[in-house]
Amino acid sequence: xxGDYSLGDLGSIFVMQGFAGLILFSVYVLMxxxxxxxxxxxxxxxxxxGEFMILGAYVTWMTSNxxxxxxxxxxxxxxxxxxxxxxxxxxxxxxxxxxVLIRHLYKRPLDTLxxxxxxxxxxxxxxxxxxxxREVGVELPQWMLGSLHVTDSIEVPINGVFVMCLTxxxxxxxxxxxxxxxxxxxxxxxxxNRIMAGAVGINTEKVDRYTFGLGCGIAGVAGSAFTMxxxxxxxxxxxxxxxxFLVVVFGGAASLIGxxxxxxxxxxxxxxxxxxxxxxxxxxxxxxxxxxxxxLRPQGLFALKVRK
Amino acid sequence: xxxxxxxxxxxxxxxxxLMGMAAVPAITMLPKASFAQAPATSAVNTxxxxxxxxxxxxxxxxxxxxxxxxxxxxSIEAEKLAIEQINAMGGVLGRKIKFIQEDGASDWPTFxxxxxxxxxxxKVAAIMGCWTSASRKAVLPxxxxxxxxxxxxxxxxxxxxxxxxxxxxQEATQQILAGLNWIAKEKGAKSFFFIGSDYIWPRTSxxxxxxxxxxxxxGKVVGxxxxxxxxxxxxxxxxxxxxxxxxxxFTDVVGGSNVAFYKQLKAAGIDLAKQPLLxxxxxxDEIDGIGGENIAGAYACMKYFQSLDNPNNKAxxxxxxxxxxxxxxxxxxxxxxxxxxxxxxLTVEKAGSFDVDKIAAASPGVEFKGAPEGYVRIHxxxxxxxxxxxxxAKLDGQFELIxxxxxxxxxxxxxxxxx
Numbered sequence: 259x260x261g262d263y264s265l266g267d268l269g270s271i272f273v274m275q276g277f278a279g280l281i282l283f284s285v286y287v288l289m290x291x292x293x294x295x296x297x298x299x300x301x302x303x304x305x306x307x308g309e310f311m312i313l314g315a316y317v318t319w320m321t322s323n324x325x326x327x328x329x330x331x332x333x334x335x336x337x338x339x340x341x342x343x344x345x346x347x348x349x350x351x352x353x354x355x356x357x358v359l360i361r362h363l364y365k366r367p368l369d370t371l372x373x374x375x376x377x378x379x380x381x382x383x384x385x386x387x388x389x390x391x392r393e394v395g396v397e398l399p400q401w402m403l404g405s406l407h408v409t410d411s412i413e414v415p416i417n418g419v420f421v422m423c424l425t426x427x428x429x430x431x432x433x434x435x436x437x438x439x440x441x442x443x444x445x446x447x448x449x450x451n452r453i454m455a456g457a458v459g460i461n462t463e464k465v466d467r468y469t470f471g472l473g474c475g476i477a478g479v480a481g482s483a484f485t486m487x488x489x490x491x492x493x494x495x496x497x498x499x500x501x502x503f504l505v506v507v508f509g510g511a512a513s514l515i516g517x518x519x520x521x522x523x524x525x526x527x528x529x530x531x532x533x534x535x536x537x538x539x540x541x542x543x544x545x546x547x548x549x550x551x552x553x554l555r556p557q558g559l560f561a562l563k564v565r566k
Numbered sequence: 567x568x569x570x571x572x573x574x575x576x577x578x579x580x581x582x583x584l585m586g587m588a589a590v591p592a593i594t595m596l597p598k599a600s601f602a603q604a605p606a607t608s609a610v611n612t613x614x615x616x617x618x619x620x621x622x623x624x625x626x627x628x629x630x631x632x633x634x635x636x637x638x639x640x641s642i643e644a645e646k647l648a649i650e651q652i653n654a655m656g657g658v659l660g661r662k663i664k665f666i667q668e669d670g671a672s673d674w675p676t677f678x679x680x681x682x683x684x685x686x687x688x689k690v691a692a693i694m695g696c697w698t699s700a701s702r703k704a705v706l707p708x709x710x711x712x713x714x715x716x717x718x719x720x721x722x723x724x725x726x727x728x729x730x731x732x733x734x735x736q737e738a739t740q741q742i743l744a745g746l747n748w749i750a751k752e753k754g755a756k757s758f759f760f761i762g763s764d765y766i767w768p769r770t771s772x773x774x775x776x777x778x779x780x781x782x783x784x785g786k787v788v789g790x791x792x793x794x795x796x797x798x799x800x801x802x803x804x805x806x807x808x809x810x811x812x813x814x815x816f817t818d819v820v821g822g823s824n825v826a827f828y829k830q831l832k833a834a835g836i837d838l839a840k841q842p843l844l845x846x847x848x849x850x851d852e853i854d855g856i857g858g859e860n861i862a863g864a865y866a867c868m869k870y871f872q873s874l875d876n877p878n879n880k881a882x883x884x885x886x887x888x889x890x891x892x893x894x895x896x897x898x899x900x901x902x903x904x905x906x907x908x909x910x911x912l913t914v915e916k917a918g919s920f921d922v923d924k925i926a927a928a929s930p931g932v933e934f935k936g937a938p939e940g941y942v943r944i945h946x947x948x949x950x951x952x953x954x955x956x957x958x959a960k961l962d963g964q965f966e967l968i969x970x971x972x973x974x975x976x977x978x979x980x981x982x983x984x985x
Contacts, residue, residue, distance in 0.1 A: 271809050278801030285799065310792035382632065391635035393825065393855025397964075403859070405835035411808070418801075487833070488798045489825030489855050493633040497796045497822050530800035537793035538764045540802075 270411035279529040281418035284425035285487070286521035287500050290505040291432060292477035294517040297506055299436075299449050299469055303371040306378035307502060308495025313351060313381070314481030315490040316389060319396045324549055326397070336398040337482075341424075344482035345475040352474025356467050364466070378495070385492040393491035398466055402486065417486040428476060433514060436473070445469050459480050501511045510558025519559050523551030524548065604660025610919045613713075616689040622661045624649070624666060624907070627695030627705070632672025633821070638697045640851055640905035641719050642667070642892045645694045648907035658911045659920070666690060674704040681705045685712040691920045692717060694906040695796035696900070699723060699767055704910050705709070706731065720899050721846070721868075723770035724979040729926045732909060732948045735902040736869055737979045738771045739848050744865030744954035745823050746778050748969050749814055753842050756785045759812035761803055761819060761827075764792035766948070767785030768818035770844060774984045775816060781983070788812050798826040804834045815843040824852055828860045838863035846955075849897025850963060858963040870901040870939040871957045871965040882938040895963065901938050908934050909944065941974070949977030 293307045304310075321340035325333045355377065363370045402420060405413040434441040436532075447455040448465050455463050488494065509520030524544060531540035553560070607619050616623035626645050628638040636731030649663045657663055666688050667679040677696065684690045685708065692715040696702040699722050706819050709716050709730040716731045724737035758779050762768025772790060779785045788810045791803050802825075807815060819827050824847065831838075843864045850872050853861060872883060872895060882904070884894055909932060914920055917928035926948075933943045942952045951974035 267809065271805060274805045275802065278805055281801055282799050327934070385637060386631065391630070391639045392851065393636055393822070395825075395853075395855050395857035397857060397859070403832060405833055407835070412837035415801075415830070415835070417829075417833045484798075487826055489822035491636055491822065491855060493636075494822050496633065497798050529799075529802050533806065536791045537797060537803060541797075542796055544721055 260360060267411065270409065272539040273412050273527065277414055277418065277535055280422060281415070282525035283522050283530050284418075284422045285484070286501065286505050286525050287429060287518055288421065288425045288483060289477075289502045290509075290517050291428060292395040292475070292480065293472040293502050294506050294509070294514065295432070295436075295472035295476070298446055298513065298517075300364075300466060301367050301475075302364075302470070303367065303374065304473070305371060305499070306355075306381060306475055306495075306497040308497070309378045309381035309385075310352060310477035310495075311481030311484065311498060312350045312385065312490065312492070312495040313348050314478030315395075315396070315485050315494070316339075316385065317344040317347045317478070318482040318485050318489055319394050320417055322397055334401060337399065337402065340477050343484045344478040346478075348478025348481070349471040349475030352477075353467050353471040355474075356470040360470060361466065362464065382492050382495070384527055389492065391492065393489050393494070396485040396490055398486060420486065421483055424479075428479065429514075429518065432476070434470075434523045436514065440464075441468070447564055504545075508552065508558055510560040513558075513560040516560030523559075603668065605918070609716060610659055611691075611921065612919070613921050613923075615920050615922075616692060617661065620661055621664050622658055622920060623664045623666060623688060623690050624910070625670050625681075625688065625690040625693040625695065626665050627670055627677065627680055627684060627693050628697060629672040629701075630667075630669045630854060632670075632703075634670075634672040634697055634942045636821070636855075637851065637899070638670075640894075640897060640900035641694075641697060643894070644719075644886070644896075644904035645907055646898045647886055647889050648904050650889070651827075652828070652907060652911050658914050659918075663907070663911075668883065670695070670701055674698075674700050677701040678704040681716075682712065683713070685709075685714045691715070691914075691922075692910050692925075693770050694719075694903065694910075696720070702726075702727060702731075706772045712923065713922050715910070715925055717910060718828065719903035719906060723767045723900070724981070725770065725985075726752060727947050727949075727979050729948075731948060732906075732929060732944065733977075733979075734905040734909065735899060735950075736952060737949055737977050738774050739978050739981045739984065740949075740952065740954060740975045741867055741869070742771060742775050743778055744867075744971050744975060745844055745846070745956055746775060746783065746816075748956055749844050749865065750779075750783045750785065752969075755812060755813035755842065756783075757788045757810070757812045757813050758785060758815050758816050759788055759807050759810060760790040761807075761824055762792055762817065763795050763797075765795060768792065768847075770818070771818050772816075774981065777984045785813075792868045793823060795823065797823050800827045800830045804831060804836065807836070808834070813842065815841065817845045818842065818847045819845075820847050822855075824848060825855045825857075828856045828864075832860045838959075848959070849899065850895040851897035851900065853959060853963040854895055858961045861959045862961045864959045865968065866957050866959065867944065867954065868898040868957065869952045869955055870896075870898045871967060872896045873957070873964045874955075874967060876938075876940055878936050878940065879938040905934060905937055905942065905950070908936065909942075913944075943974070945976060945977050947979055949979060950977060964968070 296302050296304045318340040321336055325336040405415045443461050446467050448462050505521045507518035528544045531543055611617040614764050628642050629635050653662050670677040696705055697720050718731055719734050721735040721741050760772045776787050845866050845985045848866050913925050913929050913932045917924040929944045930946045935941055954971045954975050956969040958968050960966055
């Protein structure tokens with residue numbers, strides 16, 4: 259297939275394709291981080307993860323409308339405020355959900371799967387009733403559209419760069435919180451041994467609530483960022499959930515590094531394959547590879563001890 | 567249940583008798599036509615449908631919940647509008663249309679179950695409904711077994727024809743061929759890149775399009791790609807498009823993927839003003855989600871655009887907005903759904919009966935002059951003769967009409983040489 263192209267053409271395509279893979283990588287990390295925290299640290303299978311993301315997307319949409327109506331002058335910067343609001347909204351909802359629903363189910367991990375799946379259906383219908391069944395279009399400030407012109411054939415999408423920066427920022431933030439801060443130490447203590455953690459005076463219920471809130475909040479930020487590259491509708495969250503679980507399970511629950519490594523390998527495999535064959539076939543081969551590796555390594559790429 | 571039914575039969579009868587007595591003095595003043603408009607129920611309904619002296623019941627069967635609600639909401643709205651307008655004009659054969667709405671919930675077995683419920687329990691005279699081909703395929707055996715009448719609004723892949731279905735949308739050749747001809751002539755296009763969602767409609771449509779490009783237009787298809795429904799990442803295929811530099815990108819990507827595709831196309835620096843793109847899957851409804859700024863300049867091949875400039879459409883659009891809100895947009899399928907109740911009414915009046923067999927037989931040749939898309943007529947094969955139009959997407963989410971076929975295009979659900 260390369261016979262007809264000049265060397266320059268090929269070179270720039272490899273660069274572009276490399277970027278495509280990196281963007282896909284950032285997207286995967288961003289959407290999987292929240293789930294990795296909840297699934298990995300708490301052992302809760304959160305099927306409503308996609309809906310928490312879409313809440314973030316809707317918050318972004320509302321913020322954008324608000325700015326357009328009341329402060330058109332500041333429209334260029336609304337996205338940053340929208341992401342913060344998305345974090346707060348999804349995080350708050352996550353904490354409420356944890357208090358009402360999840361905390362009663364910690365000893366029954368499979369039941370959380372059903373409960374959160376039910377929650378995802380309820381949230382979808384709630385979005386449909388509040389925002390309407392149709393998709394909404396989130397308008398972006400002008401500077402976020404289009405691409406950076408590097409050479410005639412190499413163009414870097416601005417929103418891709420934005421997602422990459424955001425991913426790095428949030429990953430570093432999460433790593434800092436989990437591994438350096440006092441609260442992070444408490445979280446890890448609870449993960450390793452809940453009873454002992456309680457015995458030394460850690461308020462395990464509070465730690466659980468904040469951990470769940472943090473995971474959902476990050477999902478909200480991811481949803482907010484994805485308004486740049488995807489759709490915003492009541493059921494859009496469903497588009498992400500399978501890939502998200504794939505990344506988290508493949509990486510090995512409870513491991514931040516594992517999530518990142520798995521996102522990297524899946525995204526690179528997929529985007530390379532996509533280039534050489536059709537999209538559906540690439541997906542099939544990627545999934546086959548993942549299934550094959552999971553059969554050899556059921557615990558995922560990087561495994562730590564999880565709560566028993 | 568049976569008590570109620572009896573009451574329902576008796577009391578209108580009594581009322582009719584009273585009314586008849588009261589009307590005796592005035593009877594000579596009535597024009598003769600008013601008798602013809604309300605013929606006796608026993609004469610127009612010989613198969614036990616839900617038809618009374620004053621009312622006739624039809625079913626509306628779409629997804630009001632689930633993933634397809636995004637698309638099907640517009641169809642529900644259009645059908646309700648048409649029914650209300652028909653009732654305001656006096657109904658069908660002197661009877662008001664009453665509708666029972668069922669929710670297919672984006673689940674194909676549910677569609678079949680609800681269709682059966684509408685036909686067997688409610689005895690509806692016709693069903694306006696279904697949207698995806700999968701839901702139609704699930705409902706079709708039910709319609710044929712219990713002899714119902716379905717008015718199906720969506721443009722679809724063809725390869726189907728039934729006594730019990732009227733297809734008010736375009737089948738694939740009606741939608742695709744004229745558009746390809748136009749873009750080949752207008753843009754001198756020789757090479758095409760196809761990209762679609764991976765299911766039956768895009769695959770069949772692209773098959774037809776490929777045959778047309780290769781055999782009729784003597785062009786070349788430089789790429790044909792499918793992505794799973796719901797895919798949100800298109801950067802790789804966009805790179806392939808950049809590498810192959812096709813004259814035209816031809817797309818039938820659907821649903822949420824659509825939004826992702828156009829946003830990423832724009833972000834990758836592909837300017838649709840310079841790179842012609844022809845889509846058969848984006849209507850005004852989809853642009854709502856995609857955002858006008860992401861798709862401006864693309865061409866869409868449809869039979870209806872909200873911006874059409876004709877007297878019918880100028881009455882239709884305000885009526886629709888008055889009923890459903892100023893911000894709603896009207897896409898191709900919404901308009902096709904609006905045709906359903908009207909075509910049914912016209913056919914019932916032509917047949918002089920609500921009986922399904924008589925309607926199926928009377929359908930060919932029925933014309934609707936008030937269609938927002940302009941004049942339409944039902945073909946022998948139960949599809950519609952309609953024009954093919956090409957529009958260019960504008961920043962405000964509307965289409966500007968660029969081209970329309972001079973004549974109505976004949977529906978050809980089993981195209982020879984394209985299979």
